[in-house]
Amino acid sequence: MALAGLPACRPAGPAYERPTAVTSAKWETPAPWRPSDPKDAIARGEWWKVFHDDALDDLEAKVNVSNQNLTAAEARYDQAKALAAVAFAGRYPVVSASPQIDRERLSGNRPESPTPGTAQTESDFVVPFTASYEVDLFGKRHRSLEAAAASLQASAADLETARLGLDAEMARDYFSLVEVDAEIDVLDHAVQSLERGLQLVVARRDGGLASGLDVAQEETLLNATRTQATLVRRDRSTFEHAIADLAGQSAADFHLPAKPLVAEPPAVDIGLPSDVLERRPDVAEREREMAAANAGIGVAITAYFPSVTLFGSGGWESTALGSIFSAASTLWSVGAAATQQIFNGGATAAGVHLAQAQYNEAVANYRESVLNAFHEVEDAISGLGVLHDASASQTAAVAAAQRALDIATTRYQGGLANYLDVVSAQGSLFDAELLSVQIRGEELVTSVGLVTALGGGWDAASLAAIKAVPPKPGAKTSGGGSREQR
DSSP states (O other): OGGGGSOOOOOSSOOOOOOOOOOOSSOSSOOTTSOSSOOBOOOSSOGGGGGOOHHHHHHHHHHHHHOHHHHHHHHHHHHHHHHHHHHHHTTSOEEEEOOEEEEEEEOTTSTTOSSTTOOEEEEEEEEEEEEEEEEOSSSHHHHHHHHHHHHHHHHHHHHHHHHHHHHHHHHHHHHHHHHHHHHHHHHHHHHHHHHHHHHHHHHHHHTTSSOHHHHHHHHHHHHHHHHHHHHHHHHHHHHHHHHHHHTTOOGGGOOOOOOOOOOOOOOBOOOOHHHHHHHOHHHHHHHHHHHHHHHHHHHHHGGGSOEEEEEEEEEEEESSGGGTTSGGGEEEEEEEEEEOOOOOTTHHHHHHHHHHHHHHHHHHHHHHHHHHHHHHHHHHHHHHHHHHHHHHHHHHHHHHHHHHHHHHHHHHHTTSSOHHHHHHHHHHHHHHHHHHHHHHHHHHHHHHHHHHHTTTTOOGGGGGGOOOOOOOTTOOOOSSOSSOOO
16 A cells, blocks of 8 residues: 555646737727716626616526526536536545345265265355555546546536527517617607698698699508508517527517617726636637646546556455454455556557647637637627717708608698608608617617627636535535526
8 A cells, every 4th residue: 555655746748828819909999989987897797787777687587597598508517517526536545345145055065075965054244345546646637637627617618608698699689679669669650640641642632732643652651661560560579589488488478568769888898808818708618628628638648657556455254243343254455456558559649649639629719719709899899889970870860851851841732842752751751760770779789799799797717716526425416407497
C-alpha cells in the first residue's frame, strides 16, 4: 500500500488557456437612438422587465414554469450533473462486499477422503470485502475530472442559452402580436372612414352631384381594406397560438386581449464588445467545451503510460456461524498491479490525434460563436438606428398624407377635383399609418434582439460556482425537472 503515498506526476497534456478570438475596441455602428442620460440596467435573469410591460412579465413567467422545451433542457442538465458525479466518484476507492453461505455434502468416496466410504456435510460462512484503487500517477483522473467539470459547466450554459432563446421568442411574438393589433386598429378605423365616405358619395350620386364611377372607386377601396383587415387577423391568430405553445398552454383555450402599441424601445447600455464574451451563455458554452476538449488531450496522452492499481481483500470465513468473527477466521490479501500496453497497432497515437482534432474543432466553434455574437449585436444596434430614423420620417409622412386627404376632400366637395384624387389620398393615408405601426413594432422586436444579443443580463461568472461533485448519500434526484409541471 506504500504506492498510495506516492506523489502524482504533473498531469499529462497541455494546461488550458483560453485561445484568443477576434474582438474590437468599440462597436462600429453609432447609436443616435440611445439617450444621453444614464441607461437602464438589464435585470439579471428577468431581462424582459426592461420593457416595463406587465402582460409580457406574466407570459415570461409561464415560459419559465410550463414550457416543455425548457423542461427538456433542464432534464439534460440533470443528466450532465449525474454524469459529472459519476466521474467525480472515481477519486475514491471501490469497495464491495459479497457475503456467502454454503451448505454442501461431500462424497465419502472422493479422493483423499479422511474417512473413506463416509459422506461429509459441511457449512461455509464467508464475509469478504474487496477494495481497489487506481493510482493517478500520470494525471488521467485529474484530467478526466477537469473535463467533467468543464462539460457540466457547458451544459449549464446550454440550459441558459435555451432559456434565453425561449424567453426572447416569447417577447418577439408578444410584440409582434401587439403590432398586429395596432394594424387591425388602423384598418378598422379605415373601414369606418371609408364606410362614411361611401355614404357621402352615394348621397351625392343620388343628388346628381357624383357619378357611379365615384361610388365604384370608393367601394373598391372599402372592400380591399376589409379584406386586408381579415388577413391581418389571421396573422394575429398565428402569433397568439405561438405564444400559447411557448407558455405551455393549449392554443384552443388561450386568448390574449388586444393591447395598444404604446411601448417604447428601452434604453440599454451596450457596454464594450469584450463584455459580450462574458455575457453570452452560448459563447460561454463553447469556451467550456474547449476546456473539456483540452483536458481530453491529457486523458488520451495518459494511455502511453502504465496504469497502477492497488487492491486488497479481507473478511472472515468459518464453517460455523458462531465463530465467524473470531481471530482464526480472519483472512486478507493485499497487492498491486501495473498494466502497460506494449503494442496496439497505433491506437494510442490515433486517440491522441483524435483528442487534438476535437480540441481544434472546439476552438473553431468558440471563435465562430464570438464572431456571431458580435454581428448580432451590431445588427441590432444598426437596425435600431435605422428604425429610429424611419419612425420619425414616417410620422411626418402620416401627417402629410392626412393633409393631402383633407385637401383632396375639400377640392372634391367644391367641384375642383374628381373622386379619384380622394380615393388615392385615402389609400396613401392608410398605407402610411400601417407602415408607421409596423416600424414601431419592429423597433420593439429589434430591441428584444439587442437585449438577447447582449446575453439578457446573464454573466459567465455564475458558472464558477458549478462544481462536479458526487450526490450526497440519500439525496433524491430532481425527478424530471425542478419546475412545476402544468
